[in-house]
Amino acid sequence: MGSLFRSAEMTLCQLFLQSEAAYACVSELGELGLVQFRDLNPDVNAFQRKFVNEVRRCDEMERKLRYLEKEIKKDGIPMLDTGENPEAPQPREMIDLEATFEKLENELREVNQNAEALKRNFLELTELKQILRKTQVFFDEHEGGVNPTESMTRALISEDSIARQGALGPVQLGFPEKSIDPEEFFPCFVAGVILRERIPAFERMLWRACRGNVFLRQAEIETPLEDPSTSDQVFKSVFIIFFQGDQLKTRVKKICEGFRATLYPCPEAPADRREMAMGVMTRIEDLNTVLGQTQDHRHRVLVAAAKNIKNWFVKVRKIKAIYHTLNLFNLDVTQKCLIAECWVPVLDLETIQLALRRGTERSGSSVPPILNRMETCEEPPTYNHTNKFTSAFQALIDSYGVASYREMNPAPYTIITFPFLFAVMFGDMGHGLIMALFGGWMVLKEKQLASKKSDSEIWTIFFGGRYIIFLMGLFSVYTGLIYNDIFSKSVNIFGSKWMVNKNWTFENVRNEESWMLDPAKTYEFEQVPYPIGLDPVWQMAKNKIIFQNAYKMKISIILGVFHMLFGVSMSLWNNLYFKNKLDIICQFVPQVIFLCFLFLYMVLLMFIKWVSYAATNDPGLLKSSPYCAPSILITFINMVLFKPSKVPLGCDDEMFAGQMVIQKLLVVCALICVPWMLLAKPIIIMRNQKKLSYSLSHQQMQSAATENGDASVGATDQQPMQNATQVSAGHGGEDEMTEMFIHQGIHTIEYVLGSVSHTASYLRLWALSLAHAQLSDVLWNMVLSKGLIVEDWRGGVALYVIFTFWACLTVSILVLMEGLSAFLHTLRLHWVEFQSKFYAGLGHAFQPFSFEVILDTASAPVEE
Amino acid sequence: MGASYIPFIVFTTLWAIVGIVLPFVVPKGPNRGIIQVVLMLTAATCWLFWLCCYMAQMNPLIGPKLDRHTIMILAKEWGNSPITLAK
Incomplete structure (x- = not known):
């Protein structure tokens, strides 16, 4: 028993583990997930603990695995996730694992390096190929003699050279031109490849640095090339620069270097170029085969790794978690035994013992571990056994505050x-049904949806609260039935109880x-x-x-x-459980009386009004007619103010006989409760303390007297000391007393004012419900009904469009937004109005050492 | 006065079965207590909610105010009053 109504009973245990068996035992406990270990060396730095080395090795392994995973993801190889949960491997297996990972990593790195070198080579060759192809066009153009296109670059060439060109006709650039200037005659062009976006700057720079004495031609390489170091796709252009003279050559080369352009040799003679092109092509082909083989090899390695990687991750993380836990333990003096302290649910002690025994057997140790219960005055952690249904509701409560130990949950x-x-x-009903269907779908498809593990936060929240959403939907359908409201319309199931005559004609109401x-x-x-719900006529x-x-x-x-009454009565169960008789008498009883005599009485008045006033045309029944029906609120206010209520002529000022007297009595009783709550508890405690201290001092005096009698010498030293302690105790007591009075005062004020404001706060139920109904009414009248009045075939089209619009608005505004706001208001009603009546929420949550939790949190950031 | 016994009895027994009888037949198990609480609270809240709605309409102090067109349509569709209005 005790499931969920109160947190589980916990006990602090001491655990003695044989050094050899410790690892296996902790591993078993981790699978169980029912034990919370305490850090026994909080003052020891994380780097000075016993198993730092192992933790580091695990970190290193994890790093390698992450590297592998990254590479696998890069290649888009599906990782096999069987969802199996391998046990934590033995410590000696760690070396094997390490070796495997090391080998894999090295292999992969080597393959990657090779691939990169090959790719670089490939890139160079491709660029050369492109140069040869493109420059061919330039050379052809020049040989043809006429430039079919006047490029931008041409315009940049100085007047001078244009004039010269014009004078000499077509110039075969790049070839010796002896006739003009024999001294400056050199094979004078360079060809290369540059990033496309650098071209304009490059061109400008060349122009400026060489004062326009160069001629640049460029052509774009259409296909993007792969940059081997970053493996990005980049666009490049081929360029060829013509110039004259050595000086210019060095300058041009420097500029090329500065712009990271790669220069390639380019033979002048067309035959050489052709030959070179052929050579390049064959080499590219060779490279392609080698590259393909390298990629294949890499792929094989990764596919093999992908099969196991999830499994390995689980194993490594488990080992790491175990060593982290072992780091919390104390080493005993003999070094043969590890001592741990842990919080354990009392009901699960047996399971834990069993797990420990299993661990010992697995490690082959002969000495059984010892689990000792310890006495402690520390507050144990709060542990609620939840299942998939209750955990979401528990989360709502826990986000306000974790329950104090063994408090009513x-x-x-x-x-x-x-x-x-x-x-x-x-x-x-309509909106509720949408919500219930959505929640029900999530509940039904629970397993498939849970295994998908989406990283969208909103979805995770919705999915986590699927049972809440489902129940909220179902209840909304019920309340919708009672409100008789389905998308702001009513259904007439049982036949309205209001009647209109069949023969009513227009003249009657003209x-x-x-x-x-x-x-x-x-x-x-x-x-x-109307038997169920509101009459549809309304x-x-x-x-x-x-x-x-x-x-x-x-x-x-x-x-x-x-x-609220329910909340207050919960505090009774709390007090009964903690045997807090004083609180029952001094808090619970006056609280209940206060709430009942004022607010429950008001509720009673509402029922009385519903029963005893009716519409009538009989003048004899005037006193119970709507004319005389009093307002409950005014009656209540007058009751608290002791004022007689003003009534219309001919009406009774009482709803029932003796109402005034009873009301006065109720208010007086309720008011008496205020000082009762405020003073009774501190006064009783004070009196008890006085009694206690009186009897104590009496005893002390007696003992002092005997001491005096026996040994008068010793007593003279002791007397002032005793007096001092007494005085200080008295001081401490006084401080405590004032604190208690203040505390009680705050508590009382909070309760009394709270009762009023909380009651008023529940009016949000009315306000939100009204707002919801009105909003859906508006949406119907302003949107959907517009689609219903268009006639013939156009009506169908209009309705189709308008219905879509209406449906979208209904889901987004009425279900989602209104749902969210109603959810938040409900949350507030529970946290503030309900829980403030009994719930302290001062506990700390039980955080068991559990592989499941560790693996979940560890895999979460990887999902990002 | 305005109460009719049949719906009251039917509905009250319905929720009484949910809230009082069913909790006794919940199968034993670790969640028995939770299921009992759930059933009892469901019955209590739903019954109370229905009861309030029913009682609020037992002796209505005002009647529905209908506009002309609505009345005409109601007269045509429902038209269930036993007496012809003499006006």
């Missing part, structure tokens, strides 16, 4: 009250714009309510909001008061 009650209060605000059906007339109202009524406000405000308060 609100989570089991929240399972229903949360969806219910949500649904009161979200009451609409004079009036609208007509109110009279509840007193038996031919307009059947005198019995949906069409013009005074719908007036009627619904009265109803919804009342139910908000009714539900609120019951919810």
Whole structure:
């Protein structure tokens, strides 16, 4: 028993483990995940612990695995995830693993290096090939004699050279031109490849540095080339620069270097070029085969690794976790035995013992481990056994504060009250159904969806709260049924109890714009309510909001008061459990009286009003007619202020006989509760302390007297000391007392004012429900109904479009946004209005050493 | 006054079965307590919610105010009053 209603009973244990068996035992405990180890050497630096070396080795292995994983992902090889959970390997297996990883990593690095070198080679050859091909075009053009296209570059060439060119006709650039200047005659061009985006700057630079004495031609390489170091695709251009003279040559070369252009030799004679091109082609082909083989090899290595990588990750992470845990242990003096301290759920002690025995057997040690329960005054951690259904609700509670140890856990009650209060605000069958279907789908497809592990945060939140969403949807359908509201329309299942005559013609209502059906007339109202939910006629009524406000405000308060009373009564169970008799008498009882006598009485008045006032046309029944029906709120305010309520002429000022007297009595009783809550507890504690200290001092005096009698010498030293301790104790006591008074004062004020403000706070149920209903009403009238009034085939088209629009708005605004706001308000009602009545939430959560948790958190960042 | 016994009894027994009878037949297991609480609270909240709605309509102090067109349509569709309005 004790599941979820209170946190599990915990005990602190001491664990003695044989050095050899420690690893295996901790591994077993990690699989179990029921033990929280305490750090026994908190003052020891992380680098000075016993198993630092092993942890480091694990880190190194993990790094290698991550490298492998990165490479695998780069190649897009699917990683086999069988979901199997290998046991933590024996420590001696670690060396094997290390060797495997080392080998793999080295192999891979080598392959990568080779591949890179090959690729660089390949790139160079491709560039050369491109140069040869492109420059061929340039040379051909010049041999042809006419430039078919006047490039930008041409325009940059100085007037002078153009003039010279013009004078000499077509110039075969790159060839000796003896006739002009025999001294400056050199094989004067360079060819190379440069990044395309650098071209404009390159061109400008060349022009400036060489004062326009160079001629640049360029052509783009259409296919992107792969940069071997970064393996990015880059676009490059081939260029060829013509110039004259040695000086210019060095300058051009320097500029090329500066712009990271690669220069390639380019023979002048066309025959040489052709030959070279042929050579390049064959070499490229050779390289391609080698490259293919290298890639194949790499692929094989990676595919082999991909099969095991998840498995290895699990193993390494487990080893690391075990050594981390072993680092928390203390070494005993003999060095033969490790001592651990851990928190353990009492009910699971047996399972833990079993796990330890298994671990010992596995390690082959003969000495069994010893598990000792320890006495401690420390507050044990809070551990709630949750399952997949309850864990989401527990998370809602825990995000407010983890329950104190063995405190009443609100989570089991929240399972229903949360969806219910949500649904009161979200009451609409249609919207509820959408929500329930979504939640139900997530619940049904739970396993498939969970294994997918999406990294979208919003999805994770939705999926985590799938049971909450499902229940919220179901309850919304129910409250929608009661509100008789489905996408802002009503359904007339049982037949409205309000009647309109069949023969009613236009003449009957000609004079009036609208007509109110009279509840007193038996031919307009059947005198019995619609059996389930609101009568559908109200949906069409013009005074719908007036009627619904009265109803919804009342139910908000009714539900609120019951919810708070429930909360207060939970504190009784807490006090009974912790045997806190004083708190029951001095807090619980006055709290209940206060709440019941004021607010539960108000609820009672609401029911009385519903029963005892009815519409009537009989003047004899005037006193119970709507004319005399008092406002509950005004009555309540007058009751607290001790004022008689003002009533219309001819009405009773009391709803029932003796109301005034009873009300006065109730208020007086409630007011008496305030000083009771405020003073009773501190005064009783103070009196008890006085009694205790009196009896103590009495004893001391007696003992002092005997001492005096026996040894008068010793007593003279002791007396001042005793007095001193007594004085200090008295001081401490006084401080404590004032603190207690202040604390109690705050508590009382909080409760008394809280009762009022919390009751009012439950009116949010009404407000949000009204807002939701109105919003969906507006959406229907403003959007969907517009699509319903268009006639013939155009109507179909219009409705198609408008319905899409309406459906999108319904889901996004009414279900998602309104749902979120209702969710937050419900959360507030639970955290503030409900839990403040009994829940301390001062505990700290139990964090067991569990492989499952460690692996989950470790794999999460990789998913990013 | 305005109460009709049949829906009251039917609905109350329905939720009483959920909230009082069913908790006794929950199979034994670690989650028995939770299921019992869930059933009882569901019954209590749903019954209370229905009851409030029912009682609020038992003795209505006002009637629905309908506009002309609505009345005409209602007269055509529902038209269930036993007496012809003499006006």
